[in-house]
Amino acid sequence: MTLDALPVLVVIGGGGIGLATAHRLGTGRHIFLASRSPATLSAGAESLRNAGHKVTTQQVDVSSYESVAAMAKAAAPSMGSTGSILAVDILGTANVIEAFGREVEMAPGSSLTCVASMVQHNAPPLSPDLEKHLATAPLSTLLENTELRDLVGGDDGPSGEYAGRGVRVNCVSPGMTQTNMLAVETKGASGEVIRKIMKEHPLKRAGTAEEVADAVAFVAGCGYVNGTDLLVDGGWIAKKRWGEMGAN
Numbered sequence: 001m002t003l004d005a006l007p008v009l010v011v012i013g014g015g016g017i018g019l020a021t022a023h024r025l026g027t028g029r030h031i032f033l034a035s036r037s038p039a040t041l042s043a044g045a046e047s048l049r050n051a052g053h054k055v056t057t058q059q060v061d062v063s064s065y066e067s068v069a070a071m072a073k074a075a076a077p078s079m080g081s082t083g084s085i086l087a088v089d090i091l092g093t094a095n096v097i098e099a100f101g102r103e104v105e106m107a108p109g110s111s112l113t114c115v116a117s118m119v120q121h122n123a124p125p126l127s128p129d130l131e132k133h134l135a136t137a138p139l140s141t142l143l144e145n146t147e148l149r150d151l152v153g154g155d156d157g158p159s160g161e162y163a164g165r166g167v168r169v170n171c172v173s174p175g176m177t178q179t180n181m182l183a184v185e186t187k188g189a190s191g192e193v194i195r196k197i198m199k200e201h202p203l204k205r206a207g208t209a210e211e212v213a214d215a216v217a218f219v220a221g222c223g224y225v226n227g228t229d230l231l232v233d234g235g236w237i238a239k240k241r242w243g244e245m246g247a248n
Contacts, residue, residue: 006030010075010087012060012068012096014044016179017115020209021088021216026053029086032075034060062089068099076104086220087112097169098138101162108166111220115212118175118233168226170219175233176206202235 007029011022014035022031022044031053035041041057048055058074061067075085085106089096093114100112162169176182176197186194198204215232219225231237 006054008032008075008085010034010072010085012062012071012087012089013115014040015181016209017174017177017212018088019044019047020213021115022048022053023051024210024213024217025086025088025220029054031055033057034071036061062095065095065099068095069103072096072099072104085110088216088220089114097162106162106165106167109223110167112162112167112169113216113220114169114171115216116171116173116229118173118231118237121173121231121233121237168223170225170227171229172212172215172219173229173231173233174207174212174215175231175236176201177212178206178208182206197236200239202239205234207232207234 009022009025009029010032011018012034014022014033014037018033018035022033026048031048033041033044033048033055034057035044036059038059041059045055045057056075058071060071085104087096087100087106087110089112093116096114097112100106106112176194182194185191198206212232215230219228219230
């Protein structure tokens with residue numbers, strides 16, 4: 001596969017947020033859309049091409065380092081000529097950070113943005129040692145920490161693979177977002193809980209995929225934002241944290 005000399009936008013995850021991000025950031029770039037689902041890739045590519053974007057697709061299993069590494073290398077041919085790349089990861093973070101750090105020569109000015117969740121902001125604080133481990137440990141030893149067990153760490157620390165290379169790594173953590181998945185959950189067993197959250201939410205609504213894409217565009221485009229996790233939840237975590245403290 002040979003990509004042209006356009007700047008490259010790699011979007012891993014072609015669902016609601018991934019597709020909105022590709023539309024938001026894809027102008028003037030060759031979009032490399034990756035997903036495990038052929039149906040998602042087909043629908044996403046059609047939507048983007050109908051909007052005039054140039055798109056290449058590839059299946060990827062983000063739970064497999066080998067699969068992610070192959071995807072990163074497939075997107076790499078034009079990176080040498082363009083000098084920089086935007087990569088947006090909606091799916092498995094650890095393998096993506098490791099693969100783009102080791103398998104691809106991302107030039108200074110490149111950016112990797114991981115899309116996570118607001119859930120980590122509502123979890124108990126991690127110890128300084130565990131935070132450091134999650135931010136700096138290579139993939140091969142990431143889970144070799146006794147504190148991890150039942151904990152899930154955040155994504156706001158740039159991997160050591162990027163240190164000193166001028167490549168920025170950031171995270172966007174959306175709250176409840178109006179996607180097809182949320183629509184299905186609202187009609188199912190979780191519907192009552194979701195409607196209760198909506199009623200109590202400071203903005204009385206879920207966010208949109210386009211609003212999350214706007215946040216991704218900000219952290220990807222602002223050259224001095226690095227190692228940051230941007231919470232995009234409409235104020236839900238702040239209300240839960242400080243509102244409940246005030247009530248007590």
